[in-house]
Amino acid sequence: MAVRNNPTGRQLRLGAELRKLRERAGLTSTAAAQLLGMKQAQVSNMETGRVGVSAERVRTLACHYDCPDKELIEAIANMTGARKRGWWEEYREILPAGLLDLAEVEHHATHLCTAITAHVPGLLQTTDHARELFRQVVPELSPPDVEHRVSYRIKRQAVLFGNAPTPYLAIIHEAALRMQFGGADVTRSQLHHLMDMSERDHITVKVLPFAAGSFPGSGQSLFYSKGAVPQLDTVHLDQSHGPAFLDAEAQLSKYRVLLERMEAKALAPKKSRDLIHTIAQEL
Template sequence: MGLRVNPSQRQQRIGLELRRLRDISGMTAAQAGQRAGIGGTHLGHMESGRTAVPSAKLHALLDAYGIESEPYIRGLLTMNDATGRGWWSDYRGDVASSAVDLAELEGTSESQGVFDMVNLPGLLQSPEYARALLESAPQGSDPRITERFLEFRLQRQEILTGDYPARYHAIIHEAAFHMGFVDPTAMRRQLAHLVEVARLPHVIIQILPFRSSRFPAMGTPFTLFHAASPELNTVYLEHDAGAVFFGDQGHLNRYNMIFERLSSVALPALMPEAERRFPTERDSFTLLQHLAYIL
């Protein structure tokens, strides 16, 4: 079997974990390979994600590196045994490979923490709002591509409403509600859509208002994906030049700290039941009502 040319994010992450563990152990590739019955060059291909890691060899490597954490071992074995095939596989070649990787990660993570300050997060977009964003994108002049992207985005949202929904916590800067991507009527419908999604017991939505005086210096949307073992968590960053996934502890610590700070300075979570009482304090629901009024 030839080497992979474009390993997926999951395949690369398995390789990076093996390289990280080997570095911690102080072993060379030749030494680790000898312990696991793998050639040093072959191990190098495994660490780069260019070739599969047989389960028996993964067990042998983890044993050689002295790994004893059961949740971590189970998580890594589960990640390694995954085929990478799911509903997102039907979109390979139609959407960016990073988008396919994102959908796979959404489908396998236990929870997500999302921050956005220009657009509403993809999993919270109404079909009307999502279509308007896609039509304004560079590929938006091609109706076929737009429809395919819209279909892909709406199918991603099913992770919130399926039989085993993931926990989802979104923090949205107020600026995202003032962008002119859609007309006021469509935006009001988007606000109503947010209220409906917020009724789900596993969803938390907070709004970070303009008037927050303690906003962290943060200019890039990001998503924190939480796995069964914290060592396998992932940070996803999206920007105009593309997207990037980080799994190293430095980035994880940084963005976990940022997300906790954002949550602490954002308004209390959107709670639709607040409709039945007169607001006595500022919260995300009353700000949403204000935004709907001034549109």
């Protein structure tokens, strides 16, 4: 089987999950290869996402690794198969690979959650708001690159529409609502859009008011994507040098707690809409 030079984020995650299964079994890659009747390089290529793995192969590996969690194994098996081109592939030669991986994670998620302090979440941004943010990127983007990023961000929002939209929770600090990116008119339009989206049954918007004081996770923007089983959840941290994806068990546990504590300090959806409305009226 041909070796991939640039596996996608999902292919890398599949390989990482196979590695975790092997390590839980207490096997080295060499020992696993001997057990499976394979070369060590084949095991390594599977675990780095460089070669495809069938669903049946995943089940065979799980059997040899004595993994009893059938739900997890089936969830991993469902990640296999031929690579299907998602809409984000049209941006592969235009945008950084990490951004495309984010769209792929969102596409396959069963539930999405964002906790953010400085910006309105990307999935809830208007075109004008997004454009203003991308104009502030350092180093400066060319006008065509700004428009590519804007169109990509708006297309990501498709997960919130359609016949089976993904449930979404957005926890937004009041500071993000009061920042006038693009001026008062753009900000007002963004706030009204936020209120409209929060009325949808599958979208919950909760505001962390200034009055809530300090809270854990206040210094970062956090994106949490739930997989078919908790072990396949993903944390995405938006950083200036590019996105970072975390999936270690301890990391997932930490960020679940952070989200729970942030949500506990946030206003209820109705009070959040009222505060957003008040801020919009003040502009």
